[in-house]
Amino acid sequence: MSEPAGGAIEGARFSDDRPYGILIVDDEEAILESLALTLGTDYRVFTVTSGEEGLAILEREDVALIVADQVMPSMSGVEFLEKAIERNPGAIRMMLTGYADIGSLARAINEGRIYRYIAKPWEPDEVRLNVRRALEAYALTSENVHLAAALGDANERLRAENLYLRREVERRYGFDQIIGASPEMERVFEVMEKVAETDTTVLITGETGTGKDLVARAIHHAGSRKERRFVAQNCAALPDTLLESELFGHKRGAFTGAHADKQGLFAVAHRGTIFLDEVAETQPGMQVRLLRVLQDGEIRPIGSSDTHNVDVRVIAATNRDLPEEVKEERFREDLYYRLRVVEIPIPPLRARRGDVPLLADHFLEAANRRMGRSIRGFTNAAMDRLSGHSWPGNVRQLENEIERCVALSGDVDILGVEMLSDELRVGATTSVAAPRDALLNDAVDALKRAMIRDALQETGSKTGAARKLGIPRQSLQKMMKRLEME
Template identity: 70%
Template sequence: MVPEPLTSIEGARQGVGKDERPFQVLLVDDEVAILESLELTLAEDYTVFAVDNGLDGLEILENEEIDLVIVDQVMPEMTGVEFLEKVIEIRPSCVRMMLTGYADINMVVRAINEGRIYRYIQKPWEPDELRLDVKRALEAYRLNAENAQLTAALAQANEQLRAENIYLRREVERQYAFDQIIGASPAMQRVFDVMEKVAQTDATVLLSGETGTGKDLVARAIHYAGERKEHRFVAQNCGALPDTLLESELFGHKRGAFTGAHQDKKGLFEVADGGTIFLDEVGETEPGMQVRLLRVLQDGEIRPLGSSDTRRVDVRIIAATNRDLRNEVKEGRFREDLYYRLRVVEVTIPPLRERREDIPTLAHHFLDITNERMGRNLAGFTNAAMDRLTAHAWSGNVRELENEIQRAIALAGDEETISESMLSEHLRAESPREPAGASPSLLKERDLNRAVDALKRSMIAHAIEEAGSKTRAAERLGIPRQSLQKMMKRLEMD
């Protein structure tokens, strides 16, 4: 049976714990007179439980949230120190105080030193002093508890942040994984082979390729497939800034290095320490910048603008250019030594028109992505539309194709597929339908079905023009009228 508290005055302000519950104090003493007097001293401020033996005391500890214990050292069944050992087991955070006579002092001091007792109260005690002692002890206790709670909350928040961070990083990694780069053509397969090998090394890579061929994508994929993926990938377009600004972006500056430099600033080489820096449009850099880049590549050192110290950095460099750098060297616009330092491994991404077999897969890839992004549900392309896409020259390469498909979807009404008429004017204006059977452009066409379709279109158009009606055109072409009609529908001819 759990003994009832002898007195309980709830809510006395100074005795209230941080969760608005009054502090609960347990008194254990075999001498009832002492017990009563202790209780009188404390009952005004706290909820007091008073018992005259250790066993009852333990039962209360098990069932009540006791914040502070005062126990007498000398009791018949269990000494105060033994009782407090149990308190430590049951409620480790509970404040422990001991009542003692003069004779027990040495033993109690040892218990205090060993951390088992918060403090001792020597008999006889001053009620006011005791009240103050208990109050201080409980304040410290509350602060401790709050601290522990805040520490736990902080640890939890940290853990959550860490989890989110890992999640976000996975997302980014997923986004730039090799399998997000489309390309079944032999030309792209060769690119992937080199990428895979080079990703496992720290070798400097030079990516070349026309605009929109995917240099950015490939640079990120190399970073995220390698050991440096836990560190930053930073990109800087070297063609976008005047020389001094670019220098400050890449290498940082000291305060006052130039007008407007109000504070020290870290350069991207330092930001990317341990990771990868992507120097886009490296062919656009001016001679001074080329010298500075050469120094990083040779010595792994940078010097912030306006500073006299150099700093070591551990950064993997991937550079990209849509110029023919070899030619730039020949023309004296690009340093030869820098060129050779950059092209330790050179990856050339072929223009889209040289890998037309990738166009249908890319088109469907962008259809899926854009459907999702725009909340649409277009199912695919008509044959004629796909013919147009595969035949186009794509001077803007994959980016232009991506834009074309986004445009078609954005402008689509309730169509279910992308048809020829939804493509932009300049695509439709080109003519794989030119009259004359085996035109030179047709002979270059590698896809047999498309070539045959184009030939059919041009023969049908001719026949109708010359014969004046579909019926007579069908006769000339040697096929039934209905077949002609079906064929024209499939070929999207009006």
């Protein structure tokens, strides 16, 4: 052919909208010319007279379809197509053949992995049709390749995201999200660390808002069960039958409204952890069932005659005084001992006032971030009020207090006493300040009353209060009598 090897037949009018390149290899120039004429309007056609030149084109041009003559002087069509696969495995291959020698055609089709052959002489329309079909097949395969690649990418991204989320969860529920440096909290951390790696049943006790939830999750996420589920159930939230169905599951038709089988949380938490919150609120029947799981690892869905085994770590929590509940026969003693294999008592915030500034700063930082503020901290007086408060709602209440301060403070640099809620401003003054214009003895008595009241509230007993105030119990008793406090 007169075109230089590898020259594309470029009609200027078509140069932009002919997406596919076709390479045609034939030693007869007349055939090249005729095929170029048939296909040149719709495709970018490259014509060459030998396999060697054809390979050179494949090195630098984007080709979707390769058409090769079967019989050529130096490199045969089959040889060429085999080599072409290495350079451009995606391109569709077709063979031109002058005579229907079935044997060599079969070889060509098998070895050259030929999509189709065109017999010489051909009808132009038939060639166009065959080429169009071949390119449709090409489009589909290359789309598949792209989709597969995109799917691979997406999978990779998901995997990375998953890992990120897992880390995020571990971070969020990690020990370091539990703020506290007091000796009391150090002790809590120590026990948590020891039990995390075991399957021991743990009972977490403490007043409301002390962080029992937080501690339960951290124990799960620090142990070997962290890849499995942590499911929490508040035992006070549901009436007995519903709670039973929630925890143990039920068979279809076991009771009105049981339209289908339902898996219970113990089964869901298999190999993971179940957190039984407010466990003291359970009824006697439920307590028996819980005892059974703890003893034998066996559960039986409501309405089922079969029991099955589950491997679940149990963490329970309560803000009640369980020994007291046992004494009053509201809680089974055997269950109590099963639950408190290890007990983690979390002290109330007022018994570890040293943690208040740490927690306050932590919550301030979080609130700053959430609300886009940059409040630097608290005035000394405000921090004194925070540290001195009795915090009946414990850490949760402190968290809410700080959130409220930040929300209402407007554009301030530092939080002062005037920002605190009434409870903190008023409570503090009445509990420690002496009455104005009073005689010294009256003032001292008022201070004593306030301190004794605080100590009693904090420790819950006269013995504890006396220890806290540094006086013998009898002195405290006498003092309270004289101060008319009983």
